[in-house]
Amino acid sequence: xxxxxxxxxxxxxxxxxxxxxxxxxxGSWRSFEPVYxxxxxxxxxxxxxxxxxxAVTVAEGKMTGFNLEYCKGCxxxxxxxxxxxxxxxIQMRKEDK
Amino acid sequence: MKTYAAVTGNxxxxxxxxxxxxxxxxxxxxxxxxxxxxxxSDFTADGRVTTEMILVExxxxxxxxxxxxxxxxxxxxxxxxxxxxxxxWEMLFVAAGMxxxxxxxxxxxxxxxxxxxxxxxxxAMGARDSGWIQLWxxxxxxxxxxxxxxxxxxxxxxxxxxxxxxxxxxxxxHSIGMxxxxxxxxxxxxxxxxxxxxxxxxxTRPVSYGPLVLADQYHEYKAxxxxxxxxxxxxxxxxxxxxxxxxxxxxxxxxxxxxxDADFGLIAxxxxxxxxxxxxxxxxxxxxxxxxxxPRLFRPFPxxxxxxxxKHLKAACxxxxxxSYGAYGPLFTEIASSLYxxxxxxxxxxxxYGLGGRDFLPVDVFGVIQEVAGALETGVVPExxxxxxxxx
Numbered sequence: 354x355x356x357x358x359x360x361x362x363x364x365x366x367x368x369x370x371x372x373x374x375x376x377x378x379x380g381s382w383r384s385f386e387p388v389y390x391x392x393x394x395x396x397x398x399x400x401x402x403x404x405x406x407x408a409v410t411v412a413e414g415k416m417t418g419f420n421l422e423y424c425k426g427c428x429x430x431x432x433x434x435x436x437x438x439x440x441x442x443i444q445m446r447k448e449d450k
Numbered sequence: 451m452k453t454y455a456a457v458t459g460n461x462x463x464x465x466x467x468x469x470x471x472x473x474x475x476x477x478x479x480x481x482x483x484x485x486x487x488x489x490x491s492d493f494t495a496d497g498r499v500t501t502e503m504i505l506v507e508x509x510x511x512x513x514x515x516x517x518x519x520x521x522x523x524x525x526x527x528x529x530x531x532x533x534x535x536x537x538x539w540e541m542l543f544v545a546a547g548m549x550x551x552x553x554x555x556x557x558x559x560x561x562x563x564x565x566x567x568x569x570x571x572x573x574a575m576g577a578r579d580s581g582w583i584q585l586w587x588x589x590x591x592x593x594x595x596x597x598x599x600x601x602x603x604x605x606x607x608x609x610x611x612x613x614x615x616x617x618x619x620x621x622x623x624h625s626i627g628m629x630x631x632x633x634x635x636x637x638x639x640x641x642x643x644x645x646x647x648x649x650x651x652x653x654t655r656p657v658s659y660g661p662l663v664l665a666d667q668y669h670e671y672k673a674x675x676x677x678x679x680x681x682x683x684x685x686x687x688x689x690x691x692x693x694x695x696x697x698x699x700x701x702x703x704x705x706x707x708x709x710x711d712a713d714f715g716l717i718a719x720x721x722x723x724x725x726x727x728x729x730x731x732x733x734x735x736x737x738x739x740x741x742x743x744x745p746r747l748f749r750p751f752p753x754x755x756x757x758x759x760x761k762h763l764k765a766a767c768x769x770x771x772x773x774s775y776g777a778y779g780p781l782f783t784e785i786a787s788s789l790y791x792x793x794x795x796x797x798x799x800x801x802x803y804g805l806g807g808r809d810f811l812p813v814d815v816f817g818v819i820q821e822v823a824g825a826l827e828t829g830v831v832p833e834x835x836x837x838x839x840x841x842x
Contacts, residue, residue, distance in 0.1 A: 357667070358670075359667060359670035359671055359673075359674050360674070361674050361677050361678060363674065364549045364610055364647055364648055365547060365548035365549035365550070365610075365659070365671075366547070366548070366660075366661055366663050366667075366671050367548075367648060367657050367658060367659050367660075367661065368657060368658035368661050369648070369655075369657050371656045371657065371658050
């Protein structure tokens with residue numbers, strides 16, 4: 354993103370184009386990545402609800418996977434995932450980079 | 451018609467707030483500010499103002515609520531003292547950094563420990579670097595006048611910076627003096643209607659306050675904050691000009707008393723300046739050519755103008771009612787900086803007085819005058835920094 358020049362006539366630091374977090378990709382912060390197992394998923398969408406960013410992708414009410422550009426690897430989705438018959442649909446794995 | 455009244459400093463400040471009728475006030479009681487806010491909450495309870503009064507659980511919360519209300523687009527006030535101001539410390543920087551023109555009377559009180567409710571300037575000096583504008587007031591009249599002008603300075607479109615109006619706890623806040631109140635409609639017209647920019651409640655042009663700004667732009671935002679402060683001098687003077695028209699009282703960046711023809715000067719903030727003026731008259735009769743400079747605007751600090759007013763002196767004694775332990779007092783360092791550009795500088799000493807409400811009596815002022823006069827006569831340079839009026 355281009356750096357904006359701060360002028361005296363600007364008021365305080367503020368976001369004047371709300372919704373711009375789509376431009377701010379935080380995936381590079383990640384050291385653990387979520388691994389999704391479709392057969393353990395009930396599409397309860399708790400992962401989508403709890404994700405603090407917008408890393409969980411959903412189409413027509415179904416969980417479809419992750420957009421890792423916005424995933425910081427916090428693991429909240431994996432923690433909240435109720436899974437199916439004791440098997441989680443999301444598990445965190447150390448990423449080797 | 452002028453309306454004189456015998457009131458305490460707190461009552462005078464509360465009356466100014468009543469006349470301004472701000473949108474929101476969030477405050478927490480602390481001595482000696484308590485009855486300022488108690489008076490003002492009476493006005494809200496009696497329907498004499500339409501201010502939304504928010505009672506909070508601490509000063510940190512009070513300032514946080516003020517920040518929210520100001521960002522939402524309101525004209526916002528609060529008031530505090532000593533440890534209350536200290537508890538606000540984190541949020542003071544947020545208010546200034548977000549450029550929210552909050553107005554706050556500070557009724558100066560010592561900081562703990564030892565626990566002490568009486569006057570000194572440790573509280574406001576502790577908040578000196580928070581990015582707030584600071585006006586200081588000698589008596590209830592100045593506190594009232596400064597508070598009305600504070601709205602215009604803080605809210606000026608070029609400024610948009612929060613402002614504190616300092617007044618000595620108990621010495622002024624709780625003692626009765628004569629105040630010349632302006633009529634309500636004159637104050638209302640003077641402060642005008644508040645039009646906030648970029649408000650949270652403007653749904654047609656949504657904004658978000660408080661974003662994360664890291665190494666790429668934080669530095670630039672701070673440079674802008676500093677640059678804006680340098681505009682405060684002009685704005686404060688033009689507001690003072692307009693205030694002179696409605697009140698007949700002329701304020702500057704600082705006040706002087708018998709300084710022009712003086713050999714040496716005293717420099718003091720707030721109520722001590724009044725005591726000094728009295729003693730200076732006596733000392734002049736006894737042959738001491740002494741004058742006074744009392745800063746009104748302490749942040750931003752008018753180095754150039756104050757240096758120019760003091761440069762002719764042979765000696766200057768800076769009286770500090772706050773200490774930076776192991777260093778010179780905060781007012782001393784500013785006065786020394788303002789005299790630095792001159793090739794010949796006055797002999798300068800720093801005397802710490804009145805901490806925790808220790809009386810600052812005429813005899814103390816006279817002692818300082820004699821000490822400076824003695825140093826000039828003998829050429830023996832006294833210790834730079836010393837506490838005066840200590841118990842023996």
